[in-house]
Amino acid sequence: xxxxxxxxxxxxxxxxxxxxxxxxxxxxxxxxxxxxxxxxxxxxxxxxxxxxxxxxxxxxxxxxxxxxxxxxxxxxxxxxxxxxxxxxxxxxxxxxxxxxxxxxxxxxxxxxxxxxxxxxxxxxxxxxxxxxxxxxxxxxxxxxxxxxxxxxxxxxxxxxxxxxxxxxxxxxxxxxxxxxxxxxxxxxxxxxxxxxxxxxxxxxxxxxxxxxxxxxxxxxxxxxxxxxxxxxxxxxxxxxxxxxxxxxxxxxxxxxxxxxxxxxxxxxxxxxxxxxxxxxxxxxxxxxxxxxxxxxxxxxxxxxxxxxxxxxxxxxxxxxxxxxxxxxxxxxxxxxxxxxxxxxxxx
Ligand code: GTQ
Numbered sequence: 001x002x003x004x005x006x007x008x009x010x011x012x013x014x015x016x017x018x019x020x021x022x023x024x025x026x027x028x029x030x031x032x033x034x035x036x037x038x039x040x041x042x043x044x045x046x047x048x049x050x051x052x053x054x055x056x057x058x059x060x061x062x063x064x065x066x067x068x069x070x071x072x073x074x075x076x077x078x079x080x081x082x083x084x085x086x087x088x089x090x091x092x093x094x095x096x097x098x099x100x101x102x103x104x105x106x107x108x109x110x111x112x113x114x115x116x117x118x119x120x121x122x123x124x125x126x127x128x129x130x131x132x133x134x135x136x137x138x139x140x141x142x143x144x145x146x147x148x149x150x151x152x153x154x155x156x157x158x159x160x161x162x163x164x165x166x167x168x169x170x171x172x173x174x175x176x177x178x179x180x181x182x183x184x185x186x187x188x189x190x191x192x193x194x195x196x197x198x199x200x201x202x203x204x205x206x207x208x209x210x211x212x213x214x215x216x217x218x219x220x221x222x223x224x225x226x227x228x229x230x231x232x233x234x235x236x237x238x239x240x241x242x243x244x245x246x247x248x249x250x251x252x253x254x255x256x257x258x259x260x261x262x263x264x265x266x267x268x269x270x271x272x273x274x275x276x277x278x279x280x281x282x283x284x285x286x287x288x289x290x291x292x293x294x295x296x297x298x299x300x301x302x303x304x305x306x307x308x309x310x311x312x313x314x315x316x317x318x319x320x321x322x323x324x325x326x327x328x329x330x331x332x333x334x335x336x337x338x339x340x341x342x343x344x345x346x347x
Contacts, residue, residue, distance in 0.1 A: 038278055038312035042087055043079040044294035047094075049117070049304035056096045056158060065101040065149075066182065072096075072161060075282075075306060084165070086308050087280035089330040090259070091165035094306070096158050097122055097151045105148035105179030110168045111212070111256045112141035115160040115284050115326050116220075117304050121153030126216060128187030131194075133159070136220025136286050138246060138263075138326065140255050142212035144175075148183055160284050160306060162328045164258040193217070200249060213248035213255035220286070227265040227324065239275035239344050241266040241317070253332060260331040266290065266319035273316070277342040279329035280311040288323030292316065314345075 002010065015025055026033070056073060065071045072093035075086050086092040094117065097103060105125075114124060116137045123130040127145045141147045151157050168174045193216035196203055208214065223244070230242040237243060243264035246255050254260045260279070263286070266272070283292075289302035295313035309315050317325070334340035 040088075040280065040310040040312065041079060042077040042085075042280070042308075042310055044297050044299060044307070044309060044313060045075075045078050045086075046299040046301060046307040047075055047305060049302075049306075052094065053118075053158075056094055057156070060096055060098050060156065065097050065103040068103075069106070070095060070103055070161075075308075077308065086282055087166075087310065087330075089164070089167045089170075089333070090280070090282060090328070091161075091163040092282050092306065092308075093161045094158055095149075095161050096156060097149055098156050099151050099154050101151055102182050103149040104182035105146050105184050106176060107144055107146045107179070108176035109143050109174055110163050110165050110176075111143045111258055112147075113162040113256060113259060113261060113328060114139040114141070115162065115328075117158045117160055117284060119151075119153065119155050119157030121155075122149065122151035122157035124149045125184050125186070128184055129192055129216065130186060130190055131217040132190070133157070133217070134220060136223065136326075138218040138220075138223070138255075138261055140213060140216065142210065142256070146179055146184055148179065150183065160282075162259060162261075162282060164256075164330075167258055167330065167333065197249065202250060206250075208250045211248075211251065211253070211257040213246075214250055215248070215255065218246055218255070223263050224324070227263060231265065231267070236267060236270060238273040240264055241270055241272060241319075256332075258330065258333055259328050261328045262326070264325050264327070266317055266323045266325070268319060268322045271316060271318040274314045274345040275316075275342070276312050276314045276345075277331070278311050278340055279331040279334055280313075281309050281327045281329040283307045283309065284326045286324040286326055288319055288321050290317060290319040290323045292318070312343075 072095045074084050075092040077086050116133045116135050120134045123132050126147050197214040241264050246261040248255045285301045285303050285305045291298055291300045293316045294309050299307050
């Protein structure tokens with residue numbers, strides 16, 4: 001072997017020459033390409049609704065829902081500027097729709113979830129059926145379904161949009177098109193999906209045509225009741241408190257193929273045991289206040305705040321009074337690929 005300086009020069013020269021053929025030496029980057037454990041390049045972050053809401057309302061005066069198509073303030077991970085991502089696989093935004101407005105019909109291959117943060121009575125329509133939304137409801141917009149949103153109530157409505165935009169972009173599998181009219185014709189009466197699919201039963205000969213749940217709206221009233229029931233049924237889990245996952249009753253899997261959705265109740269004063277998992281998750285605070293220590297960083301939250309926990313970051317939640325947290329992540333995708341892991345800190 002030559003002396004180190006000569007050797008390094010020879011290597012640099014070699015890298016330059018193979019670079020001309022669009023090749024690179026694996027040995028210079030092997031450790032980063034195949035890290036010993038997840039080393040996410042995004043951060044924990046928190047959006048205080050008291051600070052966010054005035055900007056949302058200001059956006060309402062700047063542009064109509066019709067002109068904007070979707071009047072949304074994107075929640076972008078501060079470590080990924082310009083990416084429109086909250087995690088490398090997930091998109092999140094807060095959508096505002098004012099009384100009398102319509103966000104015109106379109107469809108895309110990206111799947112969306114709506115989690116209602118503020119307001120009552122606006123609707124979203126999917127393939128000819130509307131659902132009226134209330135705070136805490138979780139509503140799905142399956143891949144490639146026509147959807148428009150409207151607000152026939154007298155108050156602004158704000159919801160958290162969760163989409164698999166970055167994941168679909170990674171596959172370069174995105175398609176989109178606009179509807180012929182702003183509002184879809186209503187072809188299915190209000191409450192039809194709920195009546196047919198939402199009671200843990202399915203019409204006897206019904207067969208799913210796709211992986212998404214036949215349930216359109218998972219209303220908060222039922223979710224809350226389920227959580228309350230769980231508190232009476234046994235002790236809280238050390239890492240999660242009382243945590244439920246939303247389910248596609250036809251498959252047992254997640255309601256949306258690409259995004260898992262969860263709701264958890266933390267009893268008054270409860271502090272979770274340290275926990276980490278490979279799915280980075282976006283949280284929306286439904287009730288109460290508290291704090292989450294995420295990779296050593298303390299995020300203090302209260303009702304209607306949003307926050308993000310990166311992959312493999314250790315998290316400890318602590319509720320002041322009783323608190324309820326909604327969250328979503330790419331866990332179903334990781335599970336399908338045999339990638340998902342968790343670390344319950346030995347508990
Ligand atoms: O409501 O269809 O936040 O297409 C981003 C893209 C919402 C929607 C977003 C979208 C939508």
